[in-house]
Amino acid sequence: MNILFIASEVESFVKTGGLADVAKALPLELKRAGHDVRIMIPGYSAITQREHGPIVNAGVLSTEPQYVDVPYDIRQLSLADIPLYLIENKHYFERPSLYGENNNAYADNGERFAFFSAAALQATEQLGFKPDIVHCNDWHTALVPMLLKTRFGQNPFFAQTKSVITIHNGAFQGICERGQLWALPEIRNSHNDAIYQGPYYINFLKCAVLYADKINAVSPTYAKELMSYLGGHGMAKHFQDRAEDICGIINGCDYNDWDPATDHLIPAQYHSDDLQGKTECKRQLQQRANLPVCDLPVFGMVCRLTEQKGIHYLLPILAKFLVHHVQVVIVGSGDPVLAQRLEAVAQQFPQKFVFINAHSNELAHLVEAGSDFFMMPSQFEPCGLNQMYSLAYGTLPIVRAVGGLKDTVTDYDQNPAQATGFVFEEPEPYDLLNVLLRALLLYVQDPQEFRRVQHNAMLTRYLWSDSVHSYEDMYRKALGWQ
Numbered sequence: 001m002n003i004l005f006i007a008s009e010v011e012s013f014v015k016t017g018g019l020a021d022v023a024k025a026l027p028l029e030l031k032r033a034g035h036d037v038r039i040m041i042p043g044y045s046a047i048t049q050r051e052h053g054p055i056v057n058a059g060v061l062s063t064e065p066q067y068v069d070v071p072y073d074i075r076q077l078s079l080a081d082i083p084l085y086l087i088e089n090k091h092y093f094e095r096p097s098l099y100g101e102n103n104n105a106y107a108d109n110g111e112r113f114a115f116f117s118a119a120a121l122q123a124t125e126q127l128g129f130k131p132d133i134v135h136c137n138d139w140h141t142a143l144v145p146m147l148l149k150t151r152f153g154q155n156p157f158f159a160q161t162k163s164v165i166t167i168h169n170g171a172f173q174g175i176c177e178r179g180q181l182w183a184l185p186e187i188r189n190s191h192n193d194a195i196y197q198g199p200y201y202i203n204f205l206k207c208a209v210l211y212a213d214k215i216n217a218v219s220p221t222y223a224k225e226l227m228s229y230l231g232g233h234g235m236a237k238h239f240q241d242r243a244e245d246i247c248g249i250i251n252g253c254d255y256n257d258w259d260p261a262t263d264h265l266i267p268a269q270y271h272s273d274d275l276q277g278k279t280e281c282k283r284q285l286q287q288r289a290n291l292p293v294c295d296l297p298v299f300g301m302v303c304r305l306t307e308q309k310g311i312h313y314l315l316p317i318l319a320k321f322l323v324h325h326v327q328v329v330i331v332g333s334g335d336p337v338l339a340q341r342l343e344a345v346a347q348q349f350p351q352k353f354v355f356i357n358a359h360s361n362e363l364a365h366l367v368e369a370g371s372d373f374f375m376m377p378s379q380f381e382p383c384g385l386n387q388m389y390s391l392a393y394g395t396l397p398i399v400r401a402v403g404g405l406k407d408t409v410t411d412y413d414q415n416p417a418q419a420t421g422f423v424f425e426e427p428e429p430y431d432l433l434n435v436l437l438r439a440l441l442l443y444v445q446d447p448q449e450f451r452r453v454q455h456n457a458m459l460t461r462y463l464w465s466d467s468v469h470s471y472e473d474m475y476r477k478a479l480g481w482q
């Protein structure tokens, strides 16, 4: 199949979160499976490789006569042997950050991604790449399915093209004033009320949920949650209406980047039968975090600082947990209020808890390798990747039973024989404290049993080569081939 993969970020080029990891690994796996894949992302100035890629084409996005047309360049880079195209426009994408500054979203994000979505489709035609499938990801590209049925609906170039959208995070929906869509009158003035959020706003994600040929969430449990009032981010009804076209496909883990036996971002490599390297990683993590280098259990966490990640369950009980003989290292960036609160606890327990306010891939690898446990108490978690990395690194994940976390971690007390970590149910601070103490007790009281669970975890595999079959299935269904 010819697959056009449109996203806002791709790991190795530009990344703020897990969407980027998937937007790299999945196209690579689709290519390996024999498909012709092309990737398109906005030409952010943060992409350092830009200077090495030629501009291969240029165009303008034409709009109504009273507005000016919007110019763009198409630059070509590559991800391994996959062409990766950047849609460049200085005004929209040459900014210090991707989505906003000082924790405030750019006011014109709707306009920026509306432009990107329409320009991406126009660009693929200019490049002569006729996609069978346009694969969209999250709200940034969620207008594309609707554009394929409106602006490009009569265009013979796209006559056979079908669209799918992957929902990595349904909490971000891209809600903007209708006026921002001045360049896309077919959407701004649409008679389909279902795409609106109140009279004055358009909800990008709703456009995709209504118009995509198929929809998938990044885990089976999250697919079910989206159709529930509690987990549907206010869009449960929209998802329910498309129930027949929604499926859940668990993300894979990219073991090329995340395998402790080959990871060169960590100070010592190791594998499930020889954990000496892990001990060295722990020592270096403690040093790097300015914690005493000693044999206490280390609980790590790496995440965007948002409510989604459950920091608001952790904060009320963190001091209570820190009275025990433990060390905690959190690396995160995002919400300044959460950062400040974490910083305040760190000052109270300088020998036990360190909060590093940073976005650092190298630190993320060190925390995964050097910790004994990895905390993901998420409020919601569409799939989650760090728990998969943690499994591979023998760093037992402590997760809430939600979304993809529920699908990928087996709790020690529920199922000791198959256990790979610890799971708690209720979104409550004291439930989190309980599970942290359960984990601590196992570590302290039964090191041999801890090793056995660690071994189980390290042998667990979530392979993209498995998940890719489900994506191929979804594409075939979208195309009416099965």
Ligand SMILES: Nc1ncnc2c1ncn2[C@@H]1O[C@H](COP(=O)(O)OP(=O)(O)O[C@H]2O[C@H](CO)[C@@H](O)[C@H](O)[C@H]2O)[C@@H](O)[C@H]1O
Residues within 6 Å of the ligand: 016, 017, 018, 019, 021, 022, 168, 169, 218, 251, 302, 303, 304, 331, 332, 333, 358, 359, 360, 361, 364, 381, 382, 383, 384, 385, 386, 404
């Ligand atoms: N401060 C920091 N420093 C360095 N690296 C950091 C970092 N903060 C986060 N990261 C990295 O970003 C990625 C986060 O991925 P997740 O899947 O856990 O969450 P995210 O919510 O961004 O993704 C959304 O999309 C993905 C992909 O589908 C879903 O798995 C997930 O549930 C959904 O919320 C990991 O690779 C992690 O190491």
